[in-house]
Structures are given as structure tokens and as C-alpha cells.
Amino acid sequence: MAKRRKIAVLFGGRSVEHEISVITALQLMLAVDPALYDITPVYIAPNGCWYTGDALLNRTFYASVPGSLSALTEVTLLPKPGINGLTVQATGLVLPVDVFVPVFHGQYGEDGCIQGLFELAQVPYTGSSVAASAITMNKYFCKVYLGAHGVPVLPAALINRDDARADIEATVESICSRSEFSSFPLFIKPCNLGSSIGVSRVGAKHELAAALAKVFRYDTHALVEPCVSEIMEINVSVRDVGRAQASVVEIPVSQSGVLSYEEKYLRPGGKKSGPSQGMASLSRIIDPPDLDPDIRNEVVSHAVRSFSLLGCSGVARLDFIYDLAAGKLYFNELNAFPGSCAFYLWARTAPRVLYTELINDMIETALRTHQSFASLDRDIGLRALKGA
């Protein structure tokens, strides 16, 4: 057997999506091929401390956090190139790591923060880089950037919490004075959060202040968009295998509540079919056989282009909104590290990609990227200071 690479799988973290990250990571580690990789699990507790230990592989461990943490070894990643591993806090010993695999959703883990630390430490890591992670986490930046490149996006206003708190009436007036937002309903959401936290549909002007206040409990910036009332959401995963490759699409059906999928989303005469999707089948329809192929193709081509424009890497999921009334498609958001790593979409893509292969490819891509970056010439010496 060839030498196995050491991978550190990092998860948890200081985000509201802490638990989802743990769930995604535990599942991901079940699919990692032990013939190729040796896993060091690294749990970032809600207080920001990093821990490692085999106990982290058991789901039951997390029920008794923080008490159970004392059985683990506290480690850290020092921002110093050349260490190539995790440093044990108590002893200074280094646990070697070949590739870091961040499995975070949301703040600090999916937004460029931890990626910045990997860059400082000069270690290979999977997924998107600092800039791509930071832009995609900010829904406004992401939309403005992609919009400027001709990807269709809904108009949006960015509202700063300080401005709104200083003068809420003027804020409401300025929103309503814009022609894109002159008719209701509007949709209000946090600029930097996921999982549908703090979102509202606003039916009239007098509800706007309360909706903004709701966002400002969680985020410093709010986004105002026209509300798409007859909405069909379409998601697709894109990954980097030297080129951007798209998965089959999915239509999530749980959030919208009413399952009007058959009546509304499919062309008449359509029926749901295909093999079992396990737990996935409850909340989504994967590769809907009767989805209009034109819409599907439009989603895929915008997705692949957006992923490349943003310079994403690893496995992302791009969410689109289709306005059924107007027959128009809009990019909504990009998750740089999606829940379950979107493996359920790749398992149904042709050619099929196993979760295990998805992980292998992410790791090998990370190593390639690291090597090509390392070959850049950055040492130009101390000329300005020495030349004096």
C-alpha cells in the first residue's frame, strides 16, 4: 500500500451552523478511504478552542460537550510556514498533517477566515481560497460581482444597521423610493448568514422596519430584494477538477411548505420517479426528470460560469430562484461548502461520483493548487531597506 496521506478534518467552529458542521463532518469522515488517508479529526468548540482525539469520531461524544472535552488534546495551527502540522498546546509537539480539510458552514470557517490562517501557515487546504470564500459569504458582494459579469440576479439594496438605527424612517423611505422596490411584497434577509435565519417576506411599507430589526439581531447588514412570490428553487453543485464540473440539479421542496411541485414546477403529465434517495428524498427532488431542459441548462451554465468567475475551488452548491410567473431565472447564492458536501447530487450525476471520490479529488486538487502557488516567486529580497 502506498503511503497514506495525513488529513486533518476540521469542523464545529464559532458559527450558528456549528452543529450542522459536526453532522456534515462525521458523515464525511465515514466516506474517507482509509486505504488512502489517515484522518486526524479536529473539533473547534463553540468557544474557539481546537481539540483532537479519536473520541471525536463518535456522535455520542457531542451530547456531553463541554464536559467531554477534557478527554481530548488541545491543539492549534500556528501561522508560521514550515511546521506542516498541528501543534499540541501542552507539549509543543507537532502532529504532522499533509492536507487540511475544513468542513464548516458559515462564519469563520466558510468565509475566508480560517482559509487565511491556512495561507499564513502555508499548508494545503481543500475548498475555496480566502477571496472566493469571503465574497461568496457576503450575499451582496457576490450578487453585485456576478451581476456585473452578466449573471442574472435580483435587484438588491444593502442596508447598514448603524444607518437604519440612526434614522429608520429615512431608511424605509430611501428603500421605497427606488423603482425596483416600489411595489410589495419585498424580501428581507441577512447579508452574511445562511439557513434562512432572520428572513421575512414584507407585504407592506409599515412592516419594513420590523423586518429590518429582525435581521439586525443577527447581522450588521440587511439585504432588500423584490419578493418572488411564485418561486421555484433550483440548486446545483459545481466542483473543481482542473475545470468546473456541474452535478445534476435538485429542487428543494421543504422550505416552501406547500408541495406544489407536481402542479407548478413540472410540465404537465410529469411524474416523480427514480431510485430511492434515502433521507435526501424527503426534502428535495434530485434530477427532476420533467424539469424543462432549457431551465436546467440555463442553471448549469450560469452555475459553472459563476463558480469560475468567483475563483471557487472544492465543491460548492449554487442556489437559483426561478420566478414561475415571469419565467425568469436568478442566481441567489453560492455556498462555498454546502451541507453534506452535496454528495447526494454527485452520486446521481453521470458519470457517477462517489462521496469517497469527491473527497479524494478535493484533496488532490488542494495539493496541486498548493504546489502551483508555492512555485510563484515571492522573495525579491530586502532591496529598499538594504540599498540605503
Add this chain to the structure above:
Amino acid sequence: MNLTAAEHQPESPPLNVVRLGSSGPTVVMLHGWGRSLEALRPLGELLSSSCQIVLVDLPGFGSSPLPQGASNDGGGWSTEEYAQRVKAWLDTAGISRCVLFGHSFGGRISVRLAARYPGLVQGLVLVGSHGLTVERSFGQRLRSRLIKVAVSIAKRIDGLFGTRLFAHYLAPRFGSRDYNAAGDLRKTLVKTVNEDLAQQAGTITAPTLLLWGEDDRETPPSLARNYNRLIAGSDLFIFPHKGHEPFADVGSHLLCGHIERFLAERGINAP
């Protein structure tokens, strides 16, 4: 004893079978005790992009009815009868070459078939398979000795006085979970559970892949190592942090990769 399927044809109510995939080698998947083909379906679905999958509900499990002979009244079946039933079905379905995948109890049946019909079995994949005696610790041996003595005493008392000590006291306390849940398959369970197929395993010539969970308590990895020794040229892989069903959840993806690589490396294609 060397019976052919025709000579030894147990009565055969229909078998419930699910077929997936349209090209590649035929892989017949046999599930464990108390389970059904559904336990193997996620793995079968993944494999179906490179193989023609046949998921079988073994007689008396899932949606395959219990044959009279396998019931308690019929005296129960051994895995020999199970193997013959599967072979008879394969004959009817026109499958003359296939890969056998056996998990746990399904592994026993697969071992029997691979030993008996080398021409049928192109490849064998055993996952957490029963069929060999587990070496037990002194404590475990002592416990089972004591239980045996208690059972024989209880049965004698029951016989003399018409009591139900065995059924009401011993079985629920000391019988395995499978034993207590076996219902009309209890005699079959008793017949099959202690079978030792070492002799059969030693004759297997088909390329064999052994996939095991390191934390498997039901069929510990020592069994895998014994199979590995007995089956010439077999490949063994033990997965850390996995138990008796290493294909559970996304483990199906991991095992699918290992099985596909094995089939490719051993040049096992459509017959």
C-alpha cells in the same frame, strides 16, 4: 454428500428480487439475518452504474415468503438449502456466471455457493460474513457452557413438570437477540448459526474480496483473517471505526469504490 440443485430442490415459493443496472458483471447480493434486500439497496444502487445488480430477499425475509421446510414445523433449513434455493433461482433467471456479495448470514450462503459451483461464481465479496467459528475468550466459553447446562436442566424440568422455564426464563435472558426475534425461523437459526464452513472456504477458487469493520462485534475481524488464510489469493481490507455493517450510511460509497476496484483489478467483466 454431493447433491445438485435438481436432486436437492427444496420447495420454492417465489423469491422477491430487485434488479438494477444494465451493464457490467452480474452481482447477486445476499443480506444478513433479520434484514432484507433494503439493507443493501443503497450500495446496490451505487454499484448499478458499473454492474448488473440482483438484490435478493432471502426466503423468509423481506418480501420473500417463508418456505414450509424452513419453518419450525418443517424442521428448519440449513444454509445448504438456502444456497440451493438461490442457485435454483439463478438457473431460472438464466444467470450462469455472477459475482456473489454476501453480508453476515448471506455470507454463509455465498461461501457455500462459491465452494460448490466454482463455474458459477466469477468473484466473491464477503462483508462481515459468518460461517467460521469465532474464537472465544475463556470467560465467553465458560458463560456459554453454563448456559448450556442450565438449558438442559430447564428443558428436563419443563418435560417432567410441564413448566415453561426455558421459554419464559432462559431464552429471553440468555438467548441472542436474533434467537428471540427469530419466530418461525428459530429452527433455521439454530441449524445455521453454528455451521463451520472452513472446509468449504478452503476449496474456493474464485477471486475473493473480504471487507470488514474493525469494530465488528458480531463477526469480529479475526474471522476475516481466518477467511483470508483459508481462501487462496483473497484480498482483505479492514475499515477502522466501522462495525458489522460497514456499508451503512455513506459507508456504501466507500465500499462501492473498493468493490469496483477489485472487480477491475481482477478483470471481472460481464460474462
